[in-house]
Amino acid sequence: MAASGPEEIPAFARDHVASVLLSAEEIQAAIARIGAGISHDYVGRDPVLVAVLKGSAPLIADLLRAIDIPVSVDFIAISSYGPSARNSGVVRLLKDLDQPIEGRHVLVIEDIIDTGLTLHYILRTLRLRRPATLEVGTLFNKPARRLVNIPLRYVGFDLPDRFVVGYGLDYHERYRNLPFLCVLKPEVYGG
Numbered sequence: 001m002a003a004s005g006p007e008e009i010p011a012f013a014r015d016h017v018a019s020v021l022l023s024a025e026e027i028q029a030a031i032a033r034i035g036a037g038i039s040h041d042y043v044g045r046d047p048v049l050v051a052v053l054k055g056s057a058p059l060i061a062d063l064l065r066a067i068d069i070p071v072s073v074d075f076i077a078i079s080s081y082g083p084s085a086r087n088s089g090v091v092r093l094l095k096d097l098d099q100p101i102e103g104r105h106v107l108v109i110e111d112i113i114d115t116g117l118t119l120h121y122i123l124r125t126l127r128l129r130r131p132a133t134l135e136v137g138t139l140f141n142k143p144a145r146r147l148v149n150i151p152l153r154y155v156g157f158d159l160p161d162r163f164v165v166g167y168g169l170d171y172h173e174r175y176r177n178l179p180f181l182c183v184l185k186p187e188v189y190g191g
């Protein structure tokens, strides 16, 4: 995947960000494609999209507007107890859904799936509530790092195993506000 797009990395990000991996235009095109797929596949099913905070905030905002059937949205927030604990799969539910999902067609929306451990926990938790269907859409996917195999209904992009920021993804809570996806400088994270 080559660096692409006319985007210039803004001054506030230049200390840490090396290059643009996916342009805003490429990201929006993928979201339009996923939105069209959801609109087609879930017509007449009144789906509920469950966005996993915080990284999926820009995605859910854009994805909702790319869907042209009736749809609900709800949010959950997960804590992974930091990066090393994440690999143990120890996660904690910080914010639960507002509404019951029993009998509903549920589509979990993630910004990125890495090891799959977070999603594995989320799906296990939601499945106990007996939704009619439970599927997953993610904008970014890092298959090389997967520890748990999880079927994905919608995928925007398969990414190389690089530290990426932007479009919701952070480095120490920064750079979520970049409208495109960037690669961090290796010297920043010791890569």
Ligand code: PRP
Residues within 6 Å of the ligand: 052, 053, 054, 055, 056, 080, 086, 110, 111, 112, 113, 114, 115, 116, 117, 118, 119, 169, 170
């Ligand atoms: C990211 C992402 C997924 C998870 C994926 O969230 O949104 O939830 O990591 O990693 P995994 O597949 O290895 O479990 P993060 O914990 O960084 O929280 P954030 O969305 O609030 O930044």
